[in-house]
Amino acid sequence: MTDIPRPKLEVGPVQMPAHKPVLALLARYGTILGLCLMVVVFSALSPIAFPTLGNGVNVLNQASLAAIIAGGLTIAVIVGELDLSIGFAASMEGVLVTGLIVHGGLPIWLAILIVLGVGALIGLINGLIVTKARVNSVIATLGMGTIIVGLNFAYSSGVPIVAGVPEEFLEISLGRFYGIPHNVIIMAAVLFFLWLMVERTSVGQAIQAVGGNPAAARLSGINVDGIKILGFVASGVCAALTGILLASALGSGTTSAADSYLLTAFAAVFLGSATLRDGEFHVFGTFIGVLIIAVGFNGLAIFGAPTFYQFVFQGAILIVAVGLSSLGRVLSEE
Amino acid sequence: MADELDTGVSQDAPFISVAEIQKTFGGVQALKGVSLDLRAGEVHGLVGANGAGKSTMIRILAGLERPDGGRIELDGQPIVIDSPQTATKLGLSFIHQELALVPRMNALENIMLGAPKQTRLGMLSWSAVTETVKPIADRAGIAFPLDSPISKLSTAERWLVSICRALVRKSRLIVMDEPTASLSVHEVERLFAIVRELSKANVAVLYVSHRLDEIMDLCHRVTVFRDGRSVMQAMRKSLTRRDMVEAIVGGAMQATERGPAAKFDGANVLELRDLHRHPHVRGVSLDLCRGEVLGLGGLVGAGRSELVRILFGADRAEQGSITLEGRPFAPRSPAAAMKAGVAFIPEERRADGLILNKSIAFNFGLANLQRLRVAPSVPLIQMGRRAKLADEMMQQLRVRAPNVDTPVGRLSGGNQQKVLIGKWLSRRPRVLILDEPTRGVDIGARAEIHRLIRNLAAEGVAVIVISSEAEELPEVCDRVLVMAEGRVVKQLTGPEITRNNIVQASYAEHAAPNIAIHA
Numbered sequence: 001m002t003d004i005p006r007p008k009l010e011v012g013p014v015q016m017p018a019h020k021p022v023l024a025l026l027a028r029y030g031t032i033l034g035l036c037l038m039v040v041v042f043s044a045l046s047p048i049a050f051p052t053l054g055n056g057v058n059v060l061n062q063a064s065l066a067a068i069i070a071g072g073l074t075i076a077v078i079v080g081e082l083d084l085s086i087g088f089a090a091s092m093e094g095v096l097v098t099g100l101i102v103h104g105g106l107p108i109w110l111a112i113l114i115v116l117g118v119g120a121l122i123g124l125i126n127g128l129i130v131t132k133a134r135v136n137s138v139i140a141t142l143g144m145g146t147i148i149v150g151l152n153f154a155y156s157s158g159v160p161i162v163a164g165v166p167e168e169f170l171e172i173s174l175g176r177f178y179g180i181p182h183n184v185i186i187m188a189a190v191l192f193f194l195w196l197m198v199e200r201t202s203v204g205q206a207i208q209a210v211g212g213n214p215a216a217a218r219l220s221g222i223n224v225d226g227i228k229i230l231g232f233v234a235s236g237v238c239a240a241l242t243g244i245l246l247a248s249a250l251g252s253g254t255t256s257a258a259d260s261y262l263l264t265a266f267a268a269v270f271l272g273s274a275t276l277r278d279g280e281f282h283v284f285g286t287f288i289g290v291l292i293i294a295v296g297f298n299g300l301a302i303f304g305a306p307t308f309y310q311f312v313f314q315g316a317i318l319i320v321a322v323g324l325s326s327l328g329r330v331l332s333e334e
Numbered sequence: 335m336a337d338e339l340d341t342g343v344s345q346d347a348p349f350i351s352v353a354e355i356q357k358t359f360g361g362v363q364a365l366k367g368v369s370l371d372l373r374a375g376e377v378h379g380l381v382g383a384n385g386a387g388k389s390t391m392i393r394i395l396a397g398l399e400r401p402d403g404g405r406i407e408l409d410g411q412p413i414v415i416d417s418p419q420t421a422t423k424l425g426l427s428f429i430h431q432e433l434a435l436v437p438r439m440n441a442l443e444n445i446m447l448g449a450p451k452q453t454r455l456g457m458l459s460w461s462a463v464t465e466t467v468k469p470i471a472d473r474a475g476i477a478f479p480l481d482s483p484i485s486k487l488s489t490a491e492r493w494l495v496s497i498c499r500a501l502v503r504k505s506r507l508i509v510m511d512e513p514t515a516s517l518s519v520h521e522v523e524r525l526f527a528i529v530r531e532l533s534k535a536n537v538a539v540l541y542v543s544h545r546l547d548e549i550m551d552l553c554h555r556v557t558v559f560r561d562g563r564s565v566m567q568a569m570r571k572s573l574t575r576r577d578m579v580e581a582i583v584g585g586a587m588q589a590t591e592r593g594p595a596a597k598f599d600g601a602n603v604l605e606l607r608d609l610h611r612h613p614h615v616r617g618v619s620l621d622l623c624r625g626e627v628l629g630l631g632g633l634v635g636a637g638r639s640e641l642v643r644i645l646f647g648a649d650r651a652e653q654g655s656i657t658l659e660g661r662p663f664a665p666r667s668p669a670a671a672m673k674a675g676v677a678f679i680p681e682e683r684r685a686d687g688l689i690l691n692k693s694i695a696f697n698f699g700l701a702n703l704q705r706l707r708v709a710p711s712v713p714l715i716q717m718g719r720r721a722k723l724a725d726e727m728m729q730q731l732r733v734r735a736p737n738v739d740t741p742v743g744r745l746s747g748g749n750q751q752k753v754l755i756g757k758w759l760s761r762r763p764r765v766l767i768l769d770e771p772t773r774g775v776d777i778g779a780r781a782e783i784h785r786l787i788r789n790l791a792a793e794g795v796a797v798i799v800i801s802s803e804a805e806e807l808p809e810v811c812d813r814v815l816v817m818a819e820g821r822v823v824k825q826l827t828g829p830e831i832t833r834n835n836i837v838q839a840s841y842a843e844h845a846a847p848n849i850a851i852h853a
Binding site: 196200201202203204205206208209212213215216217218219220221222223280 | 673696
């Protein structure tokens, strides 16, 4: 048995790259830092219009609908699926709720309940297609979204439902409670409920497990298909709620009013996954993501930037968000 | 045989030598200074407990990690291996446990992946490629057609494809990481023959394994890593198994003690009668008592994993009956089996058992969601209670981790396995099934896991252990059933439970009848 001779330690030519910890910090706190930076810059550039309580409430109000739809999408992505039908579904549901009230003569509460049910049904169908027919969720929900666009046009003939929308329906979205817009309160309630469900309930543990490792979840006695379907249903119901509130805010059911929420929701969800946790989707992160987008839009509007900048901003932020999210995941694996 | 092995190995200076390599990951020093040198044509064993730094060393040689300090020399010249491409260029090949082959491509395409291929008129000519590869494939012992799709090949055959791939690249060193972990006894012998051939052809093999018998059988020299240092490098001839174990553990090793023989009250917890599921389970009957540890031995593919999948509700029997504590039992899902008190710890713990990016507490909580509720009818989880119970589990099972919030992906194989077992313990299962419980687990953790299994049995749990390592079953089992070709061919009890008897029975005659089994 020979002992290995121990030569004097020589440091070789290779060194541990020093930028890794900085990158890791950036990946975790970059989004929150970016949000703070935006607030500071906008406040400095526009000290009269931007940093006011009124504008703060305004930003939250503008963020509320996107936050609700993105909150639902978060559940779908946590279980490991994508839902591309939400924007189209929300548009259709906005048309449907006004249609049921104006043409169908239904009481407002009943119309809303029915449309929320339609949202759940769409989620259920998406979920069944993905889990039972084993269609990739991107394709399944893209197909479902396109079908919904068709149904929407068939129902409305592409004409917005404007006349005869009752004041009480508008009041849902436009009203305020002690100065706080109803939408902000609804958003807070929805996000809190979703957060509680994911982080603190047994169902939430199952949701996270299914997204983390479906095989292990199944062998832990979790109904993986059921949980995935639940993810789609959550996404569908939240999309319906956003569609209803948007119709209420616009005072009309407009055929493609909510389509653009799809992109906003995805950008927010991915920004959220790059927030605090390394590339993991979570509800609080999504909220931060929505705020970043809302503050960005608000800033652009205050500076009077032409509308097309909003698209540039939103597209860029989606790419940055996914990049940050992957970076976080890569760094956490090393 | 050992002398024959040593011939043909050059006694010259090593062609590759690694000195005082250091590597730190996020504050944890994985390598504190390891040295290793390899001579042309030698089979060099690398052993050490999990977490000793073997994998990190290999990743550095493969160009996947950069060392923080130390030197690597090839033919006396200092080199920097900055990428896997560089490693390939330098003649280093790596075959891992999870073989890196493309399943949808055939064997030949995989062999030639990334290598220059012959062309005719600018078009790839597979016939020309086949002509060049064929002799090399023969040398690697490939007996199947080169156009077989990878998905149709067994694990052993995939190893041969990987070896052939290394030979095509004219590798001077092939690093094999736990090559026999998923091979049957017969396949292991075939692999050994090929490794010896490689050695004769002057290709060095760095053989990384927990199985010391294989190291003793195969290697010319052995290096032992412990806690990120190389603590021993010696000729195999001058070593005993005990020397190696002591170097790995870092002190004298006590023999694994057989736990006290459990007393069986005679009541069967589980009874299987004539269970069939085509093609792997062909009429299995067995009884299992409270507090008994039953081993299932046999070759890979004998139908053992398929049998327990039925018990756990992952698959359904086509014929036959199961009774659990006297009641008919036909679980339609793992959830149903769990509810009935059957727990299953799968073989592929990383793929099927754990959620790697989640914490110990999270993984622990998954099997115990009902118990963690604030109240039975309120689906809220008590996070504090979860952390407390997970912490108790960690203490009880001696899981080595900073705290319960550590992601399980960061733990060593042995500690991951303990978490997986711990996850089920607090549910007090009636029947606990463990498939290859100590695969890829170091010696210390292995003994602890065995003790854990015995303790559980002593508390009245009926345990089924599947192991392809014939040494393992005699260490933990009260009774062993050997399966071959979907049938139970032999029952061993008491002193009959030996490695030799298990291996012998595994190679039973083809038409062996199912034997009647009673505890």
